[in-house]
Amino acid sequence: MVNIGIRTDGSSDIGMGHIMRCLSLAKGFRNAGAGVFFLSRFEQGISRIRQDKFEVIEMQCRKIGHSDGFFYGDVSELEEDAEEIICRIKEFNLDILVIDSYNVSREFFLKLKPHIKKLCYIDDVNKFVYPVDVLINGNITATTFNYTKYSNDEIMLLGLKYNLIRDEFKNLSERIINRDVREIMITTGGSDPFNLSLRLAGIILSEEEFKDIGINIVVGSGFTNVDSLRKLCKKNANVILHENVSRMSEIMLKSDMAISAGGSTLYELCACGTPTLAIVIADNQREMVDMMSSEGYIISLGWHGELADMELLQKIKLLCADYEKRVSLSKKMQKLVDGEGVRRIVEEIIKITS
Numbered sequence: 132m133v134n135i136g137i138r139t140d141g142s143s144d145i146g147m148g149h150i151m152r153c154l155s156l157a158k159g160f161r162n163a164g165a166g167v168f169f170l171s172r173f174e175q176g177i178s179r180i181r182q183d184k185f186e187v188i189e190m191q192c193r194k195i196g197h198s199d200g201f202f203y204g205d206v207s208e209l210e211e212d213a214e215e216i217i218c219r220i221k222e223f224n225l226d227i228l229v230i231d232s233y234n235v236s237r238e239f240f241l242k243l244k245p246h247i248k249k250l251c252y253i254d255d256v257n258k259f260v261y262p263v264d265v266l267i268n269g270n271i272t273a274t275t276f277n278y279t280k281y282s283n284d285e286i287m288l289l290g291l292k293y294n295l296i297r298d299e300f301k302n303l304s305e306r307i308i309n310r311d312v313r314e315i316m317i318t319t320g321g322s323d324p325f326n327l328s329l330r331l332a333g334i335i336l337s338e339e340e341f342k343d344i345g346i347n348i349v350v351g352s353g354f355t356n357v358d359s360l361r362k363l364c365k366k367n368a369n370v371i372l373h374e375n376v377s378r379m380s381e382i383m384l385k386s387d388m389a390i391s392a393g394g395s396t397l398y399e400l401c402a403c404g405t406p407t408l409a410i411v412i413a414d415n416q417r418e419m420v421d422m423m424s425s426e427g428y429i430i431s432l433g434w435h436g437e438l439a440d441m442e443l444l445q446k447i448k449l450l451c452a453d454y455e456k457r458v459s460l461s462k463k464m465q466k467l468v469d470g471e472g473v474r475r476i477v478e479e480i481i482k483i484t485s
Contacts, residue, residue, distance in 0.1 A: 133484055134166040136188075136225040136247075138216060139232060141176025143353035146413070147321020148394045149231045150176045152253065152295040154183050156229065159473035161185075163481060168223050170216060175353045179321070188219050209234065213242040220246050226484055227251065233415075237262060249484050253295075255415055265480055269294035269472050271426075272418050288479060294472040296398050299380045301470030306404030306461045309387050312451040314345040316386035316405065320394055322353030325412060325435055329359055331390055334444050336367060343369065347386050350374045388450060388457065390432075393420040398468050401428055404461035408446060410435050428464050 137157055141150035150171075157167045169180045172190040180187050190212070212234075220228065220243075228243065231253040240262045244250050251265040257276040265286045266278065273289040280287065317331045328348050335341050348364075350357055350372050357374070364370045373382055383389065383403035390408045391400060393416030400407045407429045409420050417434075424431035432438055432446060450456065 132166050134225045135160045136168050136170055136228045138170040138230045140171055140173050142173040143322040143355050147351055147353050150179050152395055153231050155295045155297045155473055157185055159477040163477050170219055179352050209236055209239050213239050217246045267293060267476060270419055272422050288476055291468055293476055294398055294468050296468050296470055299378055300399050300402035303402055308458045308461050310454050312387040314347055314386045316347045316382055316389040318349040318396055319392045320396055321351035323356055326356050332363060332370060334440050346370045347382050348372050349376060401464035401467040404465040406457040406460040408432050428467060
């Protein structure tokens with residue numbers, strides 16, 4: 132049996148996007164008969180991984196800083212991280228190591244490479260030439276990045292054909308758009324570092340014409356503002372909190388439109404055909420949101436800190452009122468991702484490992 136190690140983290144500070152897409156990939160490997168082990172630190176991410184019945188090798192917690200939307204450690208900490216991973220490769224007899232983290236360097240990969248049969252990296256940003264065996268970027272922007280191979284035999288799995296969307300978003304029926312908006316979904320991902328859920332709900336609740344509209348707020352495992360959201364829910368019968376969500380697609384399908392942070396959630400909303408207003412909450416989301424907006428899949432609201440409440444309310448009202456726009460968006464969205472990305476990635480990696 133092939134043994135897969137997946138090195139990734141998630142928390143209220145980092146967010147849960149890396150964890151969620153790696154869980155999607157892990158399930159693909161498990162379905163293919165591989166053994167899967169996560170190497171992770173931080174309680175929130177580990178807890179979410181264990182919900183899906185995967186074994187977690189808990190990594191030693193080290194000081195992690197933040198800069199320009201990316202999390203990093205110093206050089207010595209990255210070296211220690213590599214040393215610990217190498218020990219785990221040997222201990223658990225890992226054949227393949229998948230890394231999904233922005234906290235990487237060329238030296239980090241080169242230190243790991245001799246100790247693993249195949250080294251894979253899930254990327255979003257093309258920071259440098261990655262010395263890995265398999266590079267994965269399933270984003271809409273991936274084919275514009277002009278990646279350079281470290282070696283001739285490096286495999287690059289780029290673009291929406293290799294998008295890591297979960298199985299629940301495959302083979303969904305064509306969306307029927309209601310003429311009137313009855314429910315609006317708010318999602319900021321696995322965490323809500325800028326307290327946007329509360330702000331967005333408050334903006335909608337402030338408008339008299341929205342008094343009968345249901346507000347579906349998705350509460351991720353990394354949220355630190357749950358108590359405030361629960362208080363809001365008690366005061367407003369039309370506000371519904373969705374905690375410990377097992378099937379996100381159900382909320383997306385029941386909501387007539389969504390306000391969402393950028394990131395992989397946008398691909399899920401596309402699969403469901405849910406007309407979406409997207410807010411950029413991290414620098415690494417800018418290019419993706421801009422491209423999806425310019426190509427007519429979503430409507431971008433721009434950077435979260437630059438959007439005034441009245442401007443935001445106006446854009447929500449415009450989309451609510453424009454039935455034809457919502458129909459147009461929905462039809463185009465559902466053609467974007469076919470849901471077979473995980474299967475394709477697993478097949479490619481297993482093939483080169485055999």
